[in-house]
Amino acid sequence: MYGLINVLSENVIHGSDKNLSGATVTSVVITGMVVVFIGLILLVLFVTLYGKLFEAVNRRKENKKKAENAAPSVNKPAEAVPPAPVIEDGIEEEVVAVIMGAIEAMSAQSGKRLALKSVKTVKPQRNAWAAAGIADNTRPF
Amino acid sequence: MGIISNFLETMADLARESGFAGFIADDGWKNIIMILISFLFMYLAIAKGFEPLLLLPISFGMLLTNLPFAEMYHPEFWDYIEAEERGGVINDHYIDYGRVLQHGGLLDILYMGVKLQIYPPLIFLGIGAMTDFGPLIANPKSFLLGAAAQGGIFFTFIGAAVLGMTAAECGSIAIIGGADGPTAIYVSSKLLSKTDSIGVGTIALAAYTYMALVPIIQPPIMKALTTKKERSVVMGQLRQVSKVEKLIFPILVTVLISLMVPSAAPLVGMLMFGNLLKESGCCDRIAKTAQNELMNIITIFLGVSVGATTRADKILTLSFGKVILLGVIAFSLGTACGVLFGKIMYIATKGKVNPLIGSAGVSAVPMAARVSQKVGQEEVPTNYLLMHAMGPNVAGVIGSAVAAGVLLSIIKV
DSSP: HHHHHHHEEEEOOOOOOOSSSHHHHHHHHHHHHHHHHHHHHHHHHHHHHHHHHHHHHHHHHHHHHHHHHHHHHTSSSSOOOOOOEOOOTTTTTHHHHHHHHHHHHHHHHHHOOOOOOOOOOOOOOOSSHHHHHHHHHHHOO | OHHHHHHHHHHHHHHHHSSSHHHSSHHHHHHHHHHHHHHHHHHHHHTTSSSSSHHHHHHHHHHTTTTTTTSSSSGGGGSSSEEOOGGGOEEEEOOOOHHHHHHHOOOHHHHHHTTTTTTHHHHHHHHHHHOOOOHHHHHHTHHHHHHHTTHEEEEHHHHHHTTTOOOOHHHHHHGGGOOHHHHHHHHHHHHHOTSSSSHHHHHHHHHHHHTTTTTHHHHHHHHHHHHHHHHHHHOOOOOOOOHHHHHHHHHHHHHHHHOOGGGGHHHHHHHHHHHHHHHSSOOHHHHHHHHHHHHHHHHHHHHHHHHTTTOOHSSSSSSHHHHHHHHHHHHHHHHHHHHHHHHHEEEHHTTTTTTTGGGGGGGGGGHHHHHHHHHHHHHHHTTHHHHHHHHHHHHHHHHHHHHHEEEEEEEEO
């Protein structure tokens, strides 16, 4: 034990040192693991702390938004159900269901009420490669 | 008659100066073996897909450096010499870079980026620009798994010391357990010198080969250390991380780790800088350059110049065998430490953490996380551990950089 403490106090080993003593090797292992753990535990604490802080801030914002939305609804009649979307002939029901599902997921995430009004095929003005090239070349520096 | 004798003499001179003559000179046969080994690694990279982005440049560098008389790389230029620096300070680890620039071959010039520790931090910049730390921020406890997996590094240090290697060799071999190629090259290029029996190329070869073998090395260890019940744990969904949290993270990690272990600052700093470029959203062009062009250029330079250090006299030694043996031990111990810590977390959280994600703490992004996912799905096909495993996986990158910093602080050249 004394040897280990002694080695830790003179914790510099030269690269060319051979036949490292047991105490030296043990000190490297202990120092290494302890420093790595301390470093990462500190990160756990900081990240947890600011994660909690942001969660609390977000929750407060959400509650505020909910309260704002709930207040006028007392006087308002029940919200009108959005009309059914206009679906172009030839578009499969499955495709419409997937689009509606994605919109619903976005609504739940952002808190905004989104509705699908129509689904129709759009003829692209230029092909995807050309569009990507233009977007890449005109992106502001 | 004179014309014929002149012709024959010229032909004889050409034959003497050709690389073929080098093969039959002293130890020339070793170069032939090294060239054959380079072919093997090329085969593994191209046909088997073993980390091809690095193994292919490394193996080609190996081929170039072992071609007799090609003079593309001069190991003697990289020997430390004693020189007086400004203020009359004697530096016994001095490298004459002027000589390298004056007389060096192409690979000598490229190797300067390794020796001056430029390439690994730049690779880390690219890795940072490609990494999403979201899963780690969502579940910060993953950091602990990333820390535990570094046990492979330090326990392998014991093994190397037992085999009678120097402190520099012990540190360089041990860092293979971090399963992080650039970190291994960073540490070994700083520690190893001419007097050591192994070179940077040996370490890089072992590190990248074992990283490619992660899907073969890890699963048996993971299964041996866990029960079916533990492997079947389905983990809950991770919370969503806001953009501000992702922006604070790289700054926080840089400041904290660099203050704690200053020698880890080049690696961690560049990793986090790359990540900040990505997350900021305001430097899209620079982030893309870091992820693609810069990363690709540095990968070529790093691979081919590290491959150049694999000269026959450094590889065909008993020490190479020791590196191969200790390298696989380092990887296995790292995996075992991660899984065992995962088991502790499984008990502490009353069965909410699947210990399989612990093995991903050995870096090797994203391969190790994919292995956790695959082994988990073997028990419960609907179990998606990938995002949970990405937390320890990226924590392992930070952990191995910290471990590298610790080794460089303790072992002085």
